[in-house]
Amino acid sequence: MKVLVGYATGEGQTRKIARRIADLVADRGRAVELLALDDAEHIALQRFDRVILAASIHAGHYQKALSDFAGRHSDGLNDMPTLFLSVSLSAAGHEAEDWRGLQHVLEDLEAATGWAPGRTEQIAGAYRPAEYDLFRRFIMRRIIADKDPDADLDNGKEYTDWEALDRLIEHWIDG
Ligand SMILES: Cc1cc2nc3c(=O)[nH]c(=O)nc-3n(C[C@H](O)[C@H](O)[C@H](O)COP(=O)(O)O)c2cc1C
Known part of the structure; x- marks a missing residue:
């Protein structure tokens, strides 16, 4: 099995998360490629069996590199097991309004790209x-x-x- 771990980051926490995931996947004996999504021009998705994408929220949006990638590859992504990690500070707390906001950011991504992640997890980021x-x-x-x-x-x-x-x-x- 070969796993793609793609990430977009502002201040580096999502990069750190993606690196840890890549190490973990490799430790479990799987082939893994770690990819910064702003450098993902010519990646062939067919080379992978599973895809993990991670991006962080700034002012209510994920990085453009994520939406560009997900939009470009939505058909391929929808046809394979995908996990999306949404990194934010809202996810560090328990405020209902913040969590509704997280849901909206996710819905905006899905509407804009046509990619419906197989599974999504909200991950607390860093200050x-x-x-x-x-x-x-x-x-x-x-x-x-x-x-x-x-x-x-x-x-x-x-x-x-x-x-x-x-x-x-x-x-x-x-x-
Ligand atoms: C300018 C700025 C805007 C942010 N906007 C949001 C936001 O709208 N919602 C949220 O939950 N977190 C927000 N955050 C928190 C980031 O999502 C959090 O710090 C995350 O760890 C950043 O990950 P990164 O270092 O990979 O970019 C913001 C952070 C910054 C610096």
């Missing part, structure tokens, strides 16, 4: 102030201060549950 410009730092500090009063706003914080991610991938790959 990475060192990667933000001044404006983003200002906005993100306010959001984190509101959502996570215990966070140290000057330092990054990962909300990704790595063990849960490992379990998810192991089940999906073996299933």
Whole structure:
């Protein structure tokens, strides 16, 4: 079995998630290719048996590299087992409104690309102030201060549950 792990990232957390998944898939004896979706021009999907795509949400949207890829390959993706990992800070919390927002972002992706992921999981991302410009730092500090009063706003914080991610991938790959 050969698995494609494609990702799009803004500040690097989704890249980190994708790398971990690629290592895990390889450790389980499967062939794997890790692909940055903004460099996915001539990839032949027929070379793969399963596809995992991961992208993060910024201001209510996934990266254009993800929607371009999913739109270009929607027929192929719809015909094979696919897992989509949606990375965000909304997924780090339990607010119903935030989770409704996540559902809308996903529906927008499906409507825009024609790709209906076989399975989708919402994954908590990270607060990475060192990667933000001044404006983003200002906005993100306010959001984190509101959502996570215990966070140290000057330092990054990962909300990704790595063990849960490992379990998810192991089940999906073996299933
Ligand atoms: C400018 C900016 C906008 C963001 N907008 C959203 C958002 O609309 N909804 C959300 O849940 N998270 C939002 N986030 C949080 C990111 O999804 C989260 O930090 C994620 O880990 C980013 O992953 P990446 O490093 O792979 O880009 C935003 C983050 C930044 C910096």
